[in-house]
Amino acid sequence: MGHNMTATEFHELTGVSRETMDKLILYSETLTKWQKAINLVSNSTLPNMWLRHFYDSAQLSDYIIKADNPLKILDLGSGAGFPGLVLSILGIGEVHLVEGVGKKCSFMKQIIQQTDINAIVHNKRIEDLGAFPVDVVTSRACADLNKLLDLSDKFIKPTTKCLFLKGKNVENELLSAEKHRHFRVKKFPSKSDRSGRVLLLSEVKARTEKEK
Numbered sequence: 001m002g003h004n005m006t007a008t009e010f011h012e013l014t015g016v017s018r019e020t021m022d023k024l025i026l027y028s029e030t031l032t033k034w035q036k037a038i039n040l041v042s043n044s045t046l047p048n049m050w051l052r053h054f055y056d057s058a059q060l061s062d063y064i065i066k067a068d069n070p071l072k073i074l075d076l077g078s079g080a081g082f083p084g085l086v087l088s089i090l091g092i093g094e095v096h097l098v099e100g101v102g103k104k105c106s107f108m109k110q111i112i113q114q115t116d117i118n119a120i121v122h123n124k125r126i127e128d129l130g131a132f133p134v135d136v137v138t139s140r141a142c143a144d145l146n147k148l149l150d151l152s153d154k155f156i157k158p159t160t161k162c163l164f165l166k167g168k169n170v171e172n173e174l175l176s177a178e179k180h181r182h183f184r185v186k187k188f189p190s191k192s193d194r195s196g197r198v199l200l201l202s203e204v205k206a207r208t209e210k211e212k
Contacts, residue, residue, distance in 0.1 A: 005051035014058055016090065023089045023115040024054060030111060031080060038103045040080035056192035057083030057140070060163050061090050063188070063200050064136055070094050070118065071135040074155050076126055077142030081108045083165065084138060088112075088119040093135070095119040098126050126151045133157045140165040145173035149181055149204065162201040165190065170197045181206055 007028065011021050028049060034040055045052040060083050064071065071093030075084025078097035085108060088095040097119060099105050105123040112119050122129050131154035139148055148164060156162075162183075166173065174185065183204040190196030 004048040005055060007050055010050045010055055010058075013055065016058075020089060020091070023117070024086070026114055027081075027085065027089065027111050028054065030107075030114065034107050034110075038107065040104060040107055041082075051192050053080075053082050054086060056165065056190070056196075057086035058090060059191045059198065060138060060165070061087060061092055063163055063198065064092055064161075066092070072096070072133070073136045073138060074098065074134040074152065076137065076139040076148060076151055078108060078121075079104055079140075079142075081111060083140055085111055085117070085119060087138065088117045089115055093118070096122060096134070098122045098124070098129055100125050131155060134160060136160065137162045138164070141167075144169075145177040145199070146180060149177055149183075149201075153206070156204050158203070158205075160202075160204065162199070162204060164199045164201070166197045166199050167193075168195040170199065174199075179207075179212065 007025055031040060031049065032046065035046060041053060073084065073087060073093050073095045075095055075097045078084045078099045081097065084095045084097045095118065097108055099108065099121065102123055105121050108121050134155045137152045137155060137160060142148065145164065152162065181204060183201045186200040188198040190198055
């Protein structure tokens with residue numbers, strides 16, 4: 001796409017409902033207002049936020065199988081709410097957003113209030129959050145794969161899927177992570193970034209000392 005994606009183009013590409021679109025537009029407007037006072041996202045990405053943040057986040061919904069019961073999703077290092085808040089607005093399930101920076105948490109709480117979505121903000125480090133089982137773990141540019149899996153360990157059950165948005169270093173990260181854990185992996189090209197990948201991990205479990 002040679003130009004900045006518009007909200008209309010996002011709507012056409014995703015086919016979300018008008019009501020969902022209204023919530024995402026409200027989110028984008030609030031982000032623009034808050035960004036003047038707090039650095040929520042990189043300033044250079046603001047003109048193309050519909051591609052760089054909203055479409056980048058929304059693509060993960062393609063890999064989440066909707067369940068009869070709302071899924072429980074854990075979003076690590078949520079920042080300004082990408083991808084977690086977008087997935088929540090798309091109605092994927094109950095999203096738990098973990099973010100250590102208080103101002104970013106205040107911003108996300110404001111979005112949750114404005115859009116009336118099923119999301120909970122945890123203003124703490126992931127290491128300090130009490131464990132609870134989740135169906136899906138998501139993260140974007142929060143840490144390398146090994147670190148992400150260390151952080152999500154206590155939340156992962158046998159059926160948990162991990163969906164991570166990754167950059168061009170993904171192969172090295174996978175090689176390193178495979179030394180410590182067994183997992184199945186599927187890689188998909190990112191729809192928002194030519195060099196990016198979406199990683200879908202399942203059946204994640206630690207290797208025994210003998211296997212390392």
